[in-house]
Amino acid sequence: MTKIGLEIHCQLTNLQSKLFCSCKANYREFEPNENICPVCAGMPGSLPRLNQEAVKKATMIAMALNCSTPEKIAFFRKNYFYPDLPKNFQITQLNIYGDTSVGGSGTISVGDKKIRITRIQLEEDPGRLIYEGSSSKNQITLVDYNRAGTPLVEIVTEPDFETPKEVRDFLNILSDLLKNLGVADPSLEGAMRADANVSVHGGNKVEIKNIGSFHDLEKAAHFEITRQESLHDRDIPIAQETRHWDDRRKITVSSRSKEEDMDYRYFLEGDIPWVKINPEIRTELKSEMPESISSKKERYVTKYNIPEQVADVLSSDKFYSDMFEKSHTESNAKEVANIITTELMGLEDTREKREASKLTATHLRDLADSIQTGKVSRNSSKNALHEILKTGKSVSQIISDLDLGNVSDELELLKIIDKIISDESEAVEQAKSNPQTINFLVGKVMQATKGKADPTSTLNLLKKQIGI
Ligand SMILES: [Zn+2]
Structure with missing residues (x-):
């Protein structure tokens, strides 16, 4: 029995500005590091200001996925050091003081099956690392912070998927739903990314990170199931680990990073107060939903x-x-x-x-x-x-x-039909003995009229003229 759970990161691409500053949410049109300010570049002393529209859109997603929506939401700091994270912490959400993420448990139907949503959280996207240089000796890493602070919604599911196809169907449904809500265009490069947890026969869970497309996600799940099944068949224990999807070689590779063991030292983000979502706001959002x-x-x-x-x-x-x-x-x-x-x-x-x-x-x-x-x-x-x-x-x-008007005049059509009958005497004889071959003559009439004749009246007139 295979179990797959997903964590999907989706950028709210239709918003004007980033999650905590007024830089553009659409970072794609800028030269590297042109779309940054002290807040998203993590300068000391800068203060985040929450984008209300992002909270509204994320709440709408939660509602559309039949998730519970709490009365108050809170933000947390997830501390880790990585060059794409200028503040050395990511502002995200966590349910340690009750449900304070933008969405609680919910469901989405995929065919006859209900997939359970664990939670939905609103967070900021990090920047991007760009690797240049052809060999490991001259490789350099560049960093572009244009994406840092872009509003991101993370949707976490229960391990309810049993096949890679179910995963693919779910992602297509989710992508259509986000587009329909008018909150995102998941087809934009990097706008929807996912991690997948895969386990077989109740064994250890393996997390595959860094999958950039639906197609690759389905492939990665396939690969991982086959790999784990093969280990299981040979009685080799499956290690609980994080693997990365290598989209060039189309395989999952064990990750040497210590992400699994990392202590993120989460704590409440003191620079952003708890946000109350009044029932009136929820009613208003419901009425705004398409x-x-x-x-x-x-x-x-x-x-x-x-x-x-x-x-x-x-x-x-x-x-x-x-x-x-x-x-x-x-x-x-x-x-x-x-x-x-x-x-x-x-x-x-x-x-x-x-x-x-x-x-x-x-x-x-x-x-x-x-x-x-x-x-x-x-x-x-x-x-x-x-x-x-x-x-x-x-x-x-x-x-x-283009002279595309229908040949609706019966006399005109009759003239054309009579000409075809005299030109194609052999086919006419054939049609008399085998009525099905009359389609050849219908085709000739269509050709002569450039497709403008009505096929039904052509057939009827042809039959009448030939006498069948
Ligand atoms: Zn900014």
Whole structure:
């Protein structure tokens, strides 16, 4: 039996400023050590000032994960020396005087399974070390404090995962949830990192630190389970230890650091008073919370009759569900959902993906209406969509510019069909003996009309003309 527990660090990337000073939370746009001040650089005598917005956003995450939220929260100093930590302590949270972390126990559903959340804490991110030099002889270590003090939420789970796949599914759900709440963009480099605790057959727990991507986390868990199973099979005891994920070699490596034995000498952060979270604030936060992914999904299915699978994909993605909300009408909702999930979400081209953000609600609404009223076939609507992304022109303009309008005139369509019948006499004979081969002729008509003919009426007219 495998048990996996996670500690996920997630930056609150949508905040304006750092956790204890007014430097930018978005450190990614700066040259090294440009986004620092005496507070986040740990200068003696500087005093932290708590970012209230960060407390609110972290509380929202706790609520969304069904965690209890205490009436008072407190901050602690976690003391250790490391070059990326300018103060030589990290301001974080700890539950030694009762539950004083921003979130207490909670749950999140992953498929049919409930994963228990142990706690959620708000803390500051350290700086970053950059290693330069090609060999160990000339290697130098540079330090960039731009990230120091960035608001970080740590989500700790119980060891409820039994497979690496469950871990991956959970992270995808969590990532969608954070995006939906509007608190973070977990896809940004380094915005979501994790440690995993893995044990097999009730043996010792091994902690894997320093995993930077979901993909690697799943791989690391796989590797670690295989490694421990193999030791277990040979009756070799599994050491309780910290290992690091080597993402180049794709293996876990025993860590020689003494992190496990370190005494952090936690004590209350005297420069930040306890923070009271009044019931009114909690009520206010609840009312500010956006509709949850599951309730969105249910609404799409019941109100608009959108197939469950489509509703699932659409509701999980904040960017596209926002786009859906802005562009659909009561009558074209299903068609808009269809365009978004089958066409836009499948865009391979990164340039087009970028352009998708420029697509206006009017474009989508008009395109869906044009398909529904038969002005353009579903087939041609794909070309129209690519042209919109390229040019930004209106839907009606594009339909007329590219001559994408449906061949709805039956006489015109009949003319084309008659020509195909006389050109393809062999295929016509074949269709008479084997009606299924008529699809070849339908394809020819589609080709001749550049996909503008309605497939059903084409088939019916072809059958009538051939006499089958
Ligand atoms: Zn600062």
